[in-house]
Amino acid sequence: GNSVTQMEGPVTLSEEAFLTINCTYTATGYPSLFWYVQYPGEGLQLLLKATKADDKGSNKGFEATYRKETTSFHLEKGSVQVSDSAVYFCALSSGNTPLVFGKGTRLSVIA
């Protein structure tokens, strides 16, 4: 079946550090891939997405590239800010089934 594996958190970084959160997937067919972010006390909101191999999704300085050969969709940001502290979820959509989410990675950025 379809599944998503994210790196375990929490991840703690200093402000302006480089961020990578790993995400790998298993899916039948050609999935679409998503990153969601959840700020404290809120629901999830879409951060970026990619719908086919080699697509790069980007938003708010975050990027992720759909790598079919390594079945990965790693989230990166060149310089994190305190305001990026949140929980990040990788997710995939394949076929006509609901989204499959990873377990989430908590990021804490300290000044």
Added chain:
Amino acid sequence: DAGITQSPRHKVTETGTPVTLRCHQTENHRYMYWYRQDPGHGLRLIHYSYGVKDTDKGEVSDGYSVSRSKTEDFLLTLESATSSQTSVYFCAISESNQGAYNEQFFGPGTRLTVL
């Protein structure tokens, strides 16, 4: 922001009592979902709906039922609440369940405590 509201936002109840959570959308999206979020488990799908009166089970459906009598409303009922159902519940909506159109929009959540 997508027009999704959840009510109540917070609820404390006692074991054995019935509880109903409501999700209301103004986007006219076909699909609606109920998730629960617990530490260490991420987000788990309880039930979802693909149209009025059309629902299906998710991975953790035991102890929960749902109903959708109108496009805009999706109700989650705990027939007899247990302490293991203490959680944060999120409703989500999507236009489709296909590919990129499976993008889901989430409500603000309901924090439920069962004593």
